[in-house]
Amino acid sequence: MAGIFKRFIVVLVVLLTIQVGSYVFMNLQPILAQTTQTYTQVQTWINSYGDPDFTDDKLKVLGDIQPGLGVIMQEIGRRFTAIFYAARAGNWDLANYELKELREAQEVAEITRPKRKEALISFEESFLGGAENPTEGTLQDAINKKNFVAFNKSFKSAANGCNGCHQSTGFPFIKYRLPAKSELPLQFPLNEQNQ
Numbered sequence: 001m002a003g004i005f006k007r008f009i010v011v012l013v014v015l016l017t018i019q020v021g022s023y024v025f026m027n028l029q030p031i032l033a034q035t036t037q038t039y040t041q042v043q044t045w046i047n048s049y050g051d052p053d054f055t056d057d058k059l060k061v062l063g064d065i066q067p068g069l070g071v072i073m074q075e076i077g078r079r080f081t082a083i084f085y086a087a088r089a090g091n092w093d094l095a096n097y098e099l100k101e102l103r104e105a106q107e108v109a110e111i112t113r114p115k116r117k118e119a120l121i122s123f124e125e126s127f128l129g130g131a132e133n134p135t136e137g138t139l140q141d142a143i144n145k146k147n148f149v150a151f152n153k154s155f156k157s158a159a160n161g162c163n164g165c166h167q168s169t170g171f172p173f174i175k176y177r178l179p180a181k182s183e184l185p186l187q188f189p190l191n192e193q194n195q
């Protein structure tokens, strides 16, 4: 008798599993399909960026919410400061990384604010230095050479370059000041001993 009861329970559990399984599958499928569809649409808008014939309002909305110079400048300010403290700590890999990220932030601004593109590129060439063959005296050059004295000099010139652009774009009241420490939550090993 107990054996039959056990078998009955097993059959019941199997049936229940199949029921629940198919219910979840049926309900999940449309959600998954929808997710894939939404993704494809966003991709289409992105691919059509800059195409004058593409007048989809959704693309305009997406364009309007891209970060402008004010937002990107806050990132640039934080990364610029981090470059200083990384270099001072002798963490040249981190300095190099932050400089690369700063350039990438600039590149976003060059797209979202084309009016500032020329000035941003000129700032990069004169003070940051390109990733490949940077000009002597630029930040990238000093970082490659792991030379803090040279770095300090190029950092000061770059900060003047930042403020020069603020001046010439009608924001003379925006002046970069090196904070007492980096605001990024990163370790700057030797830096802590210096404080």
Ligand code: HEC
Pocket (backbone or CB within 6 Å): 068, 069, 070, 071, 073, 074, 076, 077, 080, 116, 119, 120, 123, 158, 159, 161, 162, 163, 165, 166, 169, 171, 174, 176
């Ligand atoms: C192309 C010229 C240009 C260059 C180069 C430039 N900036 Fe700016 N920056 C601006 C403009 C314009 C603003 C005002 C933002 C706006 O238009 O909303 C600004 C704003 C700022 C702000 C204020 C952001 C805020 O909203 O609180 C900071 C901080 C800043 N810049 C830091 C820097 C640093 C650091 C550098 C150099 C590494 C730099 N900027 C280089 C043009 C420039």
